[in-house]
Amino acid sequence: MFDCHYDLLTYILMKKKEKDFLKSYCKKVYRKDNITGGIFNLFYMTEKEMKEEIGIEKEEINVVENLREAKEFIESNQLVDKEIKYIFGIEGLDYLEKIEDLDLLYSLGLRSTNPVWNNQNKFGGGAKTDNKVGLTKLGVKLIEKLVQKRIAIDLSHANVSTFWDIVHLCKEMKKSGKDPIVFASHSNAKAICNVPRNLTDEQIFAIKELGGVIGVVSIKRFCIDTRDVCNSNINFEQKYIDNINYIKNLLGGIDNIAVATDDMKYYYIEPEYYQNANIYLHSEVKEKLQNTLSKNNYQKEEIEKILEENFIEKVWKRLWKM
Secondary structure, eight states, X not given: XXXXXXXXXXXXXXXXXXXXXXXXHHHHHSSTTSOOEEEEEEEOOOHHHHHHHHOOOGGGOOHHHHHHHHHHHHHHTTOSOTTOEEEEEEEOOTTOOOTTHHHHHHHTTEEEEESOOSSOOSSOOBTTSOTTOOOOHHHHHHHHHHHHHTOEEEOTTBOHHHXXXXXXXXXXXXXXXXXXXXXXXXXXXXXXXXOTTSBOHHHHHHHHHTTOOEEEEOBGGGTSSOSOTTOTTSOHHHHHHHHHHHHHHHHTSSTXXXXXXXXXXXXXXXXXXXXXXXXXXXXXXXXXXXXXXXXTTOOHHHHHIIIIIHHXXXXXXXXXXX
């Protein structure tokens, strides 16, 4: 299974003094019968949120050095086996000092980025900001640079205006012979669960048109219109599959559907809430997903496409022009 979104790099920065725990955790999760590939993200919020929610001080925030440190930690501690296919991503480019730094980040393994998170930054508006504020002039230059470097543009977290500004710009660049790689790493169907992070039908079609995938995310509050993630009477597993079914029926097939965990169990300061945030345990997500999809009449070939092959074909191979 390929996990389109997990903030492992930020988790490493949070827990770097606990090497044995991180090594044990990754061995449980990244193995041949579970998650065999993924996008490992650095996750950036406002300075206040970085400090209060994940314990990272302002002085510790440096995009290039943070990526370098996390990369070196993975390699020096052999955190994941060599067979695991992974790339690095950055969620929220608030702290990117200059666009030219993308060259250095690329050399460190950056292949995917969300230009914005929930907040507004110098590049555009995030999911919880005024939808009238879209891509800025600097944001246009950023997108052009990302396309030129063959770094995938992750539309999860963009507000409506920023989403469409990026899509329209990428369509224009595609007409000129370029190949913008666009996808949504961890978003579900707004028709099923109406939250800002999820996608409208038109947005889902736009991602398909640009050849990307939607990483349907197994976080409870993005699968159904409820904040009560501890409600044992709700079949969240079925609600998750309802999102996959909806996108399949909307697009007429499963070729643009992928999956994401965005596992939240060990993050943040509300342990009861976040330990119940995800539908599946990170260490057994593939088996559970296979079983649930099979029970919902998905064939083996379809399941393999959804869990891994679609991302590999539509994003991974394009990153290296394979």
